[in-house]
Amino acid sequence: QAKRLNRGRATLFTEDLSLAARDRIRLLTSLRSAFYAERLHLAFQPQVELETGRVVGAEALLRWTTKEGQVIPPERFIPLAEHSGLMIPIGEWVLRTACLQLKRLDDRKQSGFRMAVNVSQTQFREPDFISMLDRVLREYQVAPEQIELELTESIAIGHMESTAAKIAEIRRMGVSIALDDFGTGYSSLSVLKQLGIDRLKIDRAFVQEIGRPNDSGIADLVVALGRQLNLGTTAEGVETEEQRRCLMEHGCQDGQGYLFGRPLPSADFETWMADNG
Numbered sequence: 001q002a003k004r005l006n007r008g009r010a011t012l013f014t015e016d017l018s019l020a021a022r023d024r025i026r027l028l029t030s031l032r033s034a035f036y037a038e039r040l041h042l043a044f045q046p047q048v049e050l051e052t053g054r055v056v057g058a059e060a061l062l063r064w065t066t067k068e069g070q071v072i073p074p075e076r077f078i079p080l081a082e083h084s085g086l087m088i089p090i091g092e093w094v095l096r097t098a099c100l101q102l103k104r105l106d107d108r109k110q111s112g113f114r115m116a117v118n119v120s121q122t123q124f125r126e127p128d129f130i131s132m133l134d135r136v137l138r139e140y141q142v143a144p145e146q147i148e149l150e151l152t153e154s155i156a157i158g159h160m161e162s163t164a165a166k167i168a169e170i171r172r173m174g175v176s177i178a179l180d181d182f183g184t185g186y187s188s189l190s191v192l193k194q195l196g197i198d199r200l201k202i203d204r205a206f207v208q209e210i211g212r213p214n215d216s217g218i219a220d221l222v223v224a225l226g227r228q229l230n231l232g233t234t235a236e237g238v239e240t241e242e243q244r245r246c247l248m249e250h251g252c253q254d255g256q257g258y259l260f261g262r263p264l265p266s267a268d269f270e271t272w273m274a275d276n277g
């Protein structure tokens with residue numbers, strides 16, 4: 001009796017799995033054709049100095065709307081692209097498109113303006129990541145100082161030395177490095193020091209606690225840590241004036257979030273820059 005029940009369960013489980021697997025394959029196939037048909041695009045979200053509101057840069061964010069008009073969130077398709085290796089060509093395309101956007105912005109606005117580009121783990125681990133980066137920057141004549149790569153803490157797991165060495169080489173080129181979603185992963189303080197980065201991005205989960213009864217104070221801690229280690233700090237997901245003021249008073253430099261501007265398609269972002277930049 002028990003055996004039969006178990007077998008029933010096992011069958012059900014396998015069916016569930018294969019259904020999920022089929023779904024993923026279908027989505028991946030669709031993503032691959034969307035990418036090669038140039039149907040992916042980037043949205044740009046401004047980053048501002050908290051104290052003055054001055055625009056210091058923007059983050060490039062990948063967007064996918066299917067032919068049927070369905071918006072697939074990056075959290076859903078990026079892991080798929082990562083596992084299949086498709087994130088490597090997509091990542092290069094993101095960097096190229098971000099560089100093109102930099103060139104399209106008014107020259108006047110470009111001085112000191114930084115474009116932040118997310119880099120996934122498989123992409124960063126690619127042996128020729130650095131030569132690709134160098135090649136693209138030359139091709140578009142973008143100054144390395146105008147590019148900041150956003151990496152997550154997980155990038156260093158099990159590859160501490162090679163990661164630190166790669167980061168050092170990238171920074172020698174003049175490109176800066178930010179640690180994205182900081183506080184959600186599990187880097188120790190010593191890892192943070194060894195990696196030799198330029199900036200911490202405080203995850204929006206901690207920013208959104210500010211002013212709430214359950215505030216864990218992690219945002220403040222990360223700001224203090226950034227100051228202690230001489231790193232730039234950017235708060236993600238700033239939505240309220242109270243959050244902005246609190247972060248600023250604690251010494252956080254920059255912020256990004258709906259309070260300042262939502263991620264916008266290229267043309268809308270250019271208009272936004274003309275009005276606010």
Ligand code: C2E
Nearest residue numbers: 061062074075094118119120237238239256257258259263
């Ligand atoms: P992220 O790098 O931490 O990007 C910030 C996310 O927060 C974006 O979500 C952005 O739209 C959202 N956001 C910004 N301001 C606010 C706010 O005030 N409130 C709230 N609630 N959310 C806000 P998005 O665009 O859905 O991207 C999700 C994640 O996907 C990104 O998180 C990043 O990890 C990844 N991603 C996006 N584009 C790329 C890419 O080109 N390459 C790689 N490797 N990853 C990417």
Ligand code: MG
Nearest residue numbers: 059118150180
């Ligand atoms: Mg990011």
Ligand code: MG
Nearest residue numbers: 180181201236
């Ligand atoms: Mg982030």
Ligand code: MG
Nearest residue numbers: 181203204236
């Ligand atoms: Mg985040």
